[in-house]
Amino acid sequence: MRYQFQFDAIWPYADLLARGVWLTIQLTSIAAVLGIALGVLCAMGRTSRFAWLRAAVGVYIELIRNTPFIVQLFFVFFGLPSAGIKLTANEAAVLAMVINMGAYSTEIIRAGIEAIHRGQIEAGLSLALTRLQIFRYVIIKPALEKIYPALTSQFIIVMLGSAVVSQISAEELTFAAQFIQSRNFRSFEVYFITTFLYLLLAIGFRQVFKLVGWWAFARR
Amino acid sequence: MTDFTLWDILRNLLLAARWTVALSLIAFVGGGVVGLLVLFMRTSRFRALRVATTLYIELFQGTPLLMQLFLAFFGLGLAGIEVSPWTAASVALTLFASAYLAEIWRGCVEAIPRGQWEASGSLALNYIEQMRYVILPQAVRIAIPPTVGFSIQVVKGTALASIIGFVEVTKAGTMLNNATFQPFLVFSLSALIYFSLCYPLSLYSRRLERSLHVAR
């Protein structure tokens, strides 16, 4: 059985793929920024004095971490309209991704904050710094440095997971691929190239994050 | 349009859950076996094997699971193999699991202090004997929590198999949603089923991790 691979059947659609890549990057970046912000808020909630707040955040985290992203996505996209909230595919995608990223970021951020040795805080206190000053000058930078690898890993995981939003017709990379193969019927070639593009994105972002990390956390 | 009662919906989802569990088990066990193989190649003396398996792991960790499923579904057919959604999903998830498990286990082996290698080496044990009698027994103990933790990812991964037509909980949910137009209910119940599968695993993994640290 001979199969002729026809990779050049993809070429006419290159700009579609490019646009898909761009949307993937945009969706992930927005979701990451908002997701981390949500993560910081939830991390504070998780360590708050109020038991109800800790519990509420805990429930949120466990729900998201123990259910598949695609189900969360469908819930947001198909479910919210019946509550009167109509979202476009891209909006629903970002919302679901933010909720997802937020849950995972919370744990990462909380771990980072708790990893700061108590002695650091005590030193700050004995130097008469206020709690807020301690947070700003003693805790944040070392904590960020510690969680940077985990957080950037999570970014890439979310980016790879964004392939799923194609299923609600958000026109990112996977959607572009599905569209193309419905036109030229070259399923394998299309998905092969698309997979390669995702791999490039993952490797590319990892490198960029590494460089940014070196620059940001350089000992000066 | 027939009327679906709450029970109808739940029943259909639960029936579909059988396939979620089945696929998860296949992928996890199969992934474990292949993962062990990959682990030994990854830590072997031969550079070619090490490089090949590093690339293998990079590939599966650097691409979306959905793409892996698509490639299995559309790619295997080209090689002349009869590809049902079952086959494609099983193959893709097994390989996916093998790559992640191999990396997790490699980390555990590398966590064993060098002194253990040196002491057993000084007693004239060779590599296989060192692994079998000294290193792996210790590595297995610390590998259990993250391995159980990863099983959760496998269960969640089966949800993507719905996209290539495999009928499990998510696919059943989509179909039920189309039939009943009750997305909140349908997807909440779907989520609940996944939650009841994954949450116990989460708790177990965390309990294992805690008892591990207490024992140290």
Next chain:
Amino acid sequence: MSLVKIEKVEKYFGTNHVLKGVDLEIDAGEVVSIIGRSGSGKSTLLRCVNALETYEAGTIVVDGMEVNPQKTDLRKLRQKVGMVFQSFNLFPHLSAARNIMLAPMIVKGTPEKDAAALAMKVLEKVGLAEKAKSYPDQLSGGQQQRVAIARSLAMSPAVLLCDEITSALDPELVGEVLKVLEQLAADGMTLILVTHEMRFAREVGDRIVFMHQGKVWEQGPAKEVFYAPKTPELRQFLGAVTQEETHHTRRVPESESRALSGVEISHE
């Protein structure tokens, strides 16, 4: 014929020239203590003898076998050469007895019953027969180190290498380990120790080897080298060491403190 012959051995760690041409010969039954400042290459040299480290130039021959990590049958070599480590490195998942039985059983093929008997024998020798079934985390540091010594002894090595085996122990536990070594020495075991325990080196050792800047700087019979060091570097080293020893909170018997400072102490 020397048991261990080290000739012109050189070793680099990257660009760091750690061993700069070491010559040393050790006869069977000798107890040799290698002393020197940290960074002088003492531990590195020891680890080259049982091929835990490679070396770039020179030769090491143990009991007629050349030590060359590429060519040598390491299995055979390491049955002749045993090693005890500063951090004990007992296998945490095995009991004391099992720690000892493991190598004889799987390397030498000793049947389990015989290995168990052997384990009891060596445990008795180090005074820990009653701890046979205990696990490492149930033993004190000194006990763990004695089990480690027993573990190496069970393989009947021709020479035992001891890499600062008391440095990680609380002071009050050091004595029990040194007592075991003394007994081994009396039984005729060839010992090469890297150590900071000067009193042991002086009283139990036959020869002291002082290493400095990656070479054997000075060596000689234990008591001679101690009381009449020839090179200024050794004099400085011993001076620093004896100062530290007399300031140590460890109670030093009067006869010993007299000998340490080489001066008659008038007793108040």
